[in-house]
Amino acid sequence: MAYMHRVHSSEIQTGLVPVVSVPSAIPFIVGTAPVNMADGTCNKVKYVQNYAEAVKEFGFVPAKSDASSGLKKYEYSISEFIYSQFQLFGVGPALIVNVLDPATHKSTATTTKVTLDTKNASVTVPETGIILSSITLSSSSGSLTAGTDFLTAFNDNGELVITSLKDQDGDFICPTGTELTFAAEKCDPSKVTTNDIIGGVSTGSDGLEIKKGMELVEDVFPLFGVVPGFILAPGFSDNSTVATIMAAKAVSINEVFRAICLCDVPTNTVKSYTAVSNWKNTNNIVDPAQVLCWPLLQQDGVVYHISTQLAALMARVDGNNSGVPYESPSNKTLSATGMVLADGTEVALSLPNAEHLNSQGVVTGLNFIGGLKAFGNRTACYPSNTDPKDSFIPIRRTMCWISNTIVLTCWQFLDKPLNRRQVQTITNTDQVWLNGLVAREYLIAATIEFREDENPITDLSDGISRFHLKVTPPSPNRDIEFIVEYDPTALSALFS
Structure with missing residues (x-):
């Protein structure tokens, strides 16, 4: 050591470091979206913070009238989620994966003839999901070309609007007032299967790993540096295999993070509160990471899954508690005016009815005092598992949140001298x-x-x-x- 004759200083590592803040209620949703209105993204996880960003990435089609139930239902599960999360509850952000592939999940448009009005030289095709690249439009004089002869856009209902361009003389290029022959393909969310939601991992021609569906939860932290709080798949999580895989993913994200998943009981087959427990046990929905919901909600005639609204409700409750998930969503107001089955049958639960569902580890709704509220504190493992850390929703979530926070905070100490x-x-x-x-x-x-x-x-x-x-x-x-x-x-x- 060199001879020193000076006043000097040195530094040592701080004995106390700041804790990394971990959001508790960021949802990760896998579902279907009208991506014909956006860029057609399929099996890519997107991080969106508000309604505008979500619609830009995934498009949006509002709920449509359903003749069989007399209610309005969403064709696309991600549209349902976007409206509930950002409009009804006003919470964000969210992690969204669309698995609908316009190249695969499609059908032929039913519209074959259109007539452009003589005033504006435009017409609305009364269908959603129209794939722009598949459109053919022709008159008696021959084929018309998009971008040269006419323009296409989507209205607020997700329907295609065709508008004629003008030639150099200022006349409309596309004939107006007469029928034009129209053909196109459209996205068909009914062709998306549970296997698409579950997804998987494969190897591409370049040797790189390709993830799809639920497997994309593994990409969330590497891409965005956030940890999901929920996993959900409304419209698909009433399948026992999907619900089981959701739970498996939730408890081991990147093998170090933990979350819970929100699942629904199918109301097209389970039509009575007394039948819910049997369905739950038959389908083995008994995991501490699962929150099971029954029946459906309706807001002024528009149907929502309870799992969809519960994710937003818990985010709102957490937000009121500085992001700490220690308070239960039970007895908190939903954005709904009633409960229904898939066929439109109204469900009116009494307090004992709701208590019965709660006793079987099922979250429901109760219109008792102060409007329709979420009702139930238990995860799906109850009553076979009564351990508070597993069976109470807020405790289960708090345990996950504490674990995630400590992992992120203490990662900086990994590989330092013990x-x-x-x-x-x-x-x-x-x-x-x-x-x-x-x-x-x-x-x-x-x-x-x-x-x-x-x-x-x-x-x-x-x-x-x-x-x-x-x-x-x-x-x-x-x-x-x-x-x-x-x-x-x-x-x-x-x-x-």
Whole structure:
């Protein structure tokens, strides 16, 4: 060491580092979208923060009248989600995957003739999903060319609008007032199967890995640096295989992060609240990572899956609690005016009916006091598993959120020397954060320890360390009883 004759300084690593903030309620949804209105993106995860961004990426088709039920239903599950998430509840962001491939999931448009009006030289084709590249339009004089003879656009209902261009003399190129022959293909969401939602992993011709469907949840953190809080697939999660795979993905995202999944019971076959439990058990929907919902919701005649609205509702509740998911969504207002089955039959549950569903680990709705509200605190593992960390929705979510936060915060310590300073830095950092959660009553108690009995010398010498956390999130106060007693001794007051 060189001879020194000076005043100088040096730095050491801070013994306490800031905790990484982890959003608790970012939904990851896999479904179908009218991507003919956008760029046709299929099997790519997109991060959107608001309604405008979502519509730009995926298009939007509003709910359409359904003759069989007398209600309005969404053709595309992602359109349902976009409207619920960003319009009804006003929460964001969201991670969205469309699996509808216009090249595969398509059918022939039923419209074969159109007539451009004589005033504006335009016409609306009364169908949604029209694939622009497939359009052919011709008159008695021959074929007409898009971009040269006419323009195409989509109106707010997702319907195609054809407008004639003008020639150099200012006359409309496309004949108006007479029938034109029209042909096209259109997106057909009915051709999307559960296998498309589940997806998979394959190898492309370039040797690179190709992910589809649910498998794309693995790309979320590498691409966007965020951790999903929910996995959902409204319209498909009532399939037992889809629900099982959703749960498997939720508990091991990138093998280190955890989430929950929101599933629905099919109301086209399960038409009574008394039949829900049998369907649940028959289909083995009993995982702590699953939240099961029945029946459907309707908002002024428009149908929504409870799972769709529950994701947005939990995001709203979390937002009111600084992003901490410690409060249950139960007894919180839904954006709905009633509950229905798929065939349009109205469902009116009494309190005992709703309690029966809750006792079987099912979330429902209850119009009792203060309007229609989500009702139920239990995950699908209840009643076979009564462990609070597994069976209560807010506790299960809080445990996931704490785990995700600690993983992200302590990743910076990975591969650093396992010495006393590192042990103290990790424990001090996490304990100070946990103390803050306790002080704000998001947790009742929380401690972190580096225990000698859990860290044998053989593991420490191999670079393996273990830290033991004890946390106690508050349980939802699901049963409040007032004991009222008649006190006859007070009658003595009549004599004084």
